[in-house]
Amino acid sequence: MKDLVIISGPTGVGKSKASIELCKKIGGSVISADSMQVYRGMDIGTAKITHEEMEGIPHYLIDVCDPSDDFNIVTFKQMATGAIEDITSSGRIPVIVGGTGFYIQSVLYDIDFSIADELTQYREYLYELLDEKGSEHVHQLLEAVDPVAAKKIHKNDHKRVIRALEYYRQTGDMISDHNSKSMENNSPYNFCYFFLNDDRDVIYDRINRRVDKMMDNGLVDEVRRLTADGLTKEHVSMHGIGYKEIIDYLEGNCTLDEATDMIKKQSRHYAKRQITWARRTDDVIFIDINDGDIIDNMCKELTRKGIIHG
Secondary structure (H helix, E strand, C coil), rough: EEEEEEEEEECCHHHHHHHHHHHHCCEECCCCCCCCCECCCCCCCCCCHHHHHHHCCCEEEECCCCCCCCCCCHHHHHHHHHHHHHHCCCCEEEEEEECCHHHHHHHCCCCCCCCCCHHHHHHHHHHHHHHCCCCCHHHHHHHHHCCCHHCCCCCCCCCHHHHHHHHHHCCCCHHHHHHHHHCHHHHHHHEEEEECCCCHHHHHHHHHHHHHHHEEEEEEEHHHHHHHHCCCCCCCHHCCCCCCHHHHHHCCCCCCCHHHHHHHHHHHHHHHHHHHHHCCCCCCCEEECCCCCHHHHHHHHHHHHCCCCC
């Protein structure tokens, strides 16, 4: 059974920094579980880790797609599984880092989220419906066929809402039932799943300051360049928080201050959902980043699981 370490947590809690320190101590390599950092040229709005910040630690699944590519959970699982094989064969320990819970669980519990290619037209229809009638309307469609999933998935989490509707369209089954059954499976990995956390007000303040920094660093120019290259709100990459709001500003639908405030609001809501997700997930080890030496605390758990030897 292969060893696997996971470091998750809400937006802005310090996952990247902690993962670097842990990897240096245990001989690990990072696999990014961030659904936006896979895109080349999307650096500011994703708060993408720089080569200098990596401090020589190998990183996988960063800058592996063009923004026009349709990256999804199926693609992630394939790439992440391949990265685990590569890292393990090199004698290092794979460390998945990110806050996208579904992505992490697809690997951790070998969940199959495959969606048939013939659903592309239906997917486009749902996104058109989203633009025409809004998040509430599309979310109500999900509530009608899968109320359990609708309760767990926020109406503004468009990718997951649409994926659940696609799954129902393809199979006639509820994705909530599929996920529950898959979670009953044993993981093929010997793993430790860490969730870094902090006081919620501190996290929210950090998010607000990070958004201000993104704006100062040129987020508007980054989005302007991407749209000049042909990217629109219909592309999956432009659904990310920070990008769709700036597109609205560039299209004259809101002021820059309103767009900035909306990015902060959506980022805070996303962080809240990440924490809620973790609390509902089995096998998660919560780590308070203010509770002593968090790297030492993680190493103690890794030793207990036999992933490293003290």
